[in-house]
Amino acid sequence: MRIAMIGTGYVGLVSGVCFSDFGHEVVCVDKNPDKIAMLNRGEVPIYEPGLDELMVRNVEAGRLSFTGDLAEAVAGADAVFIAVGTPTRRGDGHADLTYVFAAAEEIAKALTGYAVIVTKSTVPVGTNRKVEEVVRAANSAAEFDVASNPEFLREGAAIDDFMRPDRVVVGCESARARDVMGDIYRPLYLREFPVVYTDLESAEMIKYAANAFLATKITFINEIAALCERVGADIKAVSKGMGLDGRIGNKFLHAGPGYGGSCFPKDTRALARIGQDHAMPQHIVETVIDVNEAVKRRMVEKLLDLCGGSFNGKTIGVLGVTFKPNTDDMREAPALTIVPALVGGGAKVRVTDPQGRREGEHLLPGVTWCADAYEACDKADLVVLLTEWNEFRALDLKRLVEGMTKPHFADLRNVYERGDVLGAGFATYDAIGR
Structure with a gap:
């Protein structure tokens, strides 16, 4: 499977590296050129035990790469994961979804064929419906499904949590999207880790x-x-x-x-x-x-x-x-x-x-x-x-x-x-x- 991971923060980088270790072809995208340059040098911008070695191994294997060009990463992808920040919005306690919707709009314009747009970021109930609306508005001809795939990673133990999860949660509403998500997580399913579809x-x-x-x-x-x-x-x-x-x-x-x-x-x-x-x-x-x-x-x-x-x-x-x-x-x-x-x-x-x-x-x-x-x-x-x-x-x-x-x-x-x-x-x- 070809995966584009939008955002190389904690969740995006760990998820992208681990997906590539599953054997998928993963391109991680970030707007910060300094961060992309650092990653391309084999340097990890966060501290997470074991992440640097796993990242370098998959880059050397040709399964993992980093770019600032979202359109290049999204073109031809089977799944595009949104893993951008959702900080608390000042003044009202809401999650700030600015980055999520901005990423969705950019993804919409870059799609070249069918893809599942997967929200990995933690978002309030109803956000994925709005992501679908944003994509439709930006590209009415886009062929896509939306899925919710929340992360449950503990900092300091994130790689183990990803590779040996208590469960994987996938929210999707079409058989096609479920098949794509099933293929992505097939290595975990084969090892009998529970995948919950909802x-x-x-x-x-x-x-x-x-x-x-x-x-x-x-x-x-x-x-x-x-x-x-x-x-x-x-x-x-x-x-x-x-x-x-x-x-x-x-x-x-x-x-x-x-x-x-x-x-x-x-x-x-x-x-x-x-x-x-x-x-x-x-x-x-x-x-x-x-x-x-x-x-x-x-x-x-x-x-x-x-x-x-x-x-x-x-x-x-x-x-x-x-x-x-x-x-x-x-x-x-x-x-x-x-x-x-x-x-x-x-x-x-x-x-x-x-x-x-x-x-x-x-x-x-x-x-x-x-x-x-x-x-x-x-x-x-x-x-x-x-x-x-x-x-x-x-x-x-x-x-x-x-x-x-x-x-x-x-x-x-x-x-x-x-x-x-x-x-x-x-x-x-x-x-x-x-």
């Missing part, structure tokens, strides 16, 4: 509902963690006891400083707005959004207590600023709430992150970037573990203590055990829900 609206809703539910689990356990601190319970034991119930499961029940990233914040806000627009308020989702922001603010209050009520004049080492490990993504990361509060309160903040510096340097002004945890905590009054990178899971705690002025430890990811931290010489250890 209508367009249901496919669109599945993505939002799934992300909102996972965000709800995270927010629920964070609220329970706050209660555990008050009553003397241990959130790790509570999470384990809950997670062993097969109806609940143990995933997304790890207490922390709130969810972030490119999907959960954006998608929960969009779903809440969809509910409001259709006079069916999504009260649970709206509460999840509010509580998640409150969780981040509560982390600031926790750190303020550890600093004796004032950040002024304190030196604080922060370990990790990306919203999760194994990614360079800082979108909506708890660090974007917590670190500015430290800096604004007068603290000298020293930061380290294996992949976060490129984004963090302009998002977190006023901090000092360090090579590793030991440098970040040199002469510090407090160390804050904010992202659970593997590099921070087995620190030499005694060495950390020796370099600090006042050894206080705030473990906002519950990585360590209290006895181990205090035994290494820390004066205090504070975690989440324990």
Whole structure:
């Protein structure tokens, strides 16, 4: 199959590379000439484990290429995937579909024969119907079908998620489109990974509902963690006891400083707005959004207590600023709430992150970037573990203590055990829900 992938952001690049590894001929398109030049040099503009090697292998095999010419990529394609950004629109919480509709119009003008136009971007219910209208208006003679194929990729584990998915969701309404999508995903079907075919609206809703539910689990356990601190319970034991119930499961029940990233914040806000627009308020989702922001603010209050009520004049080492490990993504990361509060309160903040510096340097002004945890905590009054990178899971705690002025430890990811931290010489250890 010949595939055109419009957009080389996180979703578009990972999907394009993985489709080419299935054996399809894939052309990835982006309007940014610098990004295309970088990709053609074999350089990946995002951090995703294993993506660079997989990309180079498929380029060398002749199955994968990159261009800024959309018309060239679309001509003769069996399927054209739209994988452009749908950020939250300022002021009203809606998903901004400007890039989606602009791509649809360009695709319409470039079609040379039948193709399935597939929306890979996360879009509100009804968007694919509008994409069809945009294409018809731009090219009334176009021969095409529209399909919805939402992505379920976890940053840091995206390749495995694509190659070994829990499910593939395809919304389409013609046998011809279903056949094309079936051929594209045939390698997964042959390995018995479930492919769910449904209508367009249901496919669109599945993505939002799934992300909102996972965000709800995270927010629920964070609220329970706050209660555990008050009553003397241990959130790790509570999470384990809950997670062993097969109806609940143990995933997304790890207490922390709130969810972030490119999907959960954006998608929960969009779903809440969809509910409001259709006079069916999504009260649970709206509460999840509010509580998640409150969780981040509560982390600031926790750190303020550890600093004796004032950040002024304190030196604080922060370990990790990306919203999760194994990614360079800082979108909506708890660090974007917590670190500015430290800096604004007068603290000298020293930061380290294996992949976060490129984004963090302009998002977190006023901090000092360090090579590793030991440098970040040199002469510090407090160390804050904010992202659970593997590099921070087995620190030499005694060495950390020796370099600090006042050894206080705030473990906002519950990585360590209290006895181990205090035994290494820390004066205090504070975690989440324990």
